[in-house]
Amino acid sequence: MSDNKTLNLMDLVPGMRVSLSDGAVAEVVENPQDGSWIICRYLSHPAMPNLVEAGEQPVFATDIEGIVQ
Structure with a gap:
């Protein structure tokens, strides 16, 4: 699992799942x-x-821990 120090948000595309802090x-x-x-x-x-x-919500970069495989 990636951490937010190495995860590039620019690489995230619709449909990917992320784990949050x-x-x-x-x-x-x-x-x-x-x-x-x-x-x-x-x-x-x-x-x-x-x-x-609740529908779509904004999530800030530092709240993202990694990508869920």
Whole structure:
């Protein structure tokens, strides 16, 4: 698994799944290619399960721990 020190956000494309620092797993919906944000849809979230039904959400680069294979 990659960490946010080696993960290049520019390489993330729609459909990829990422793990987040809070234990959530999200699917990339859009990558604005700014190197800081991606737009995701939460697939799971241990502390806030309502985010799974919340639709697209912005996720900041430092919150991304790695790519889920």
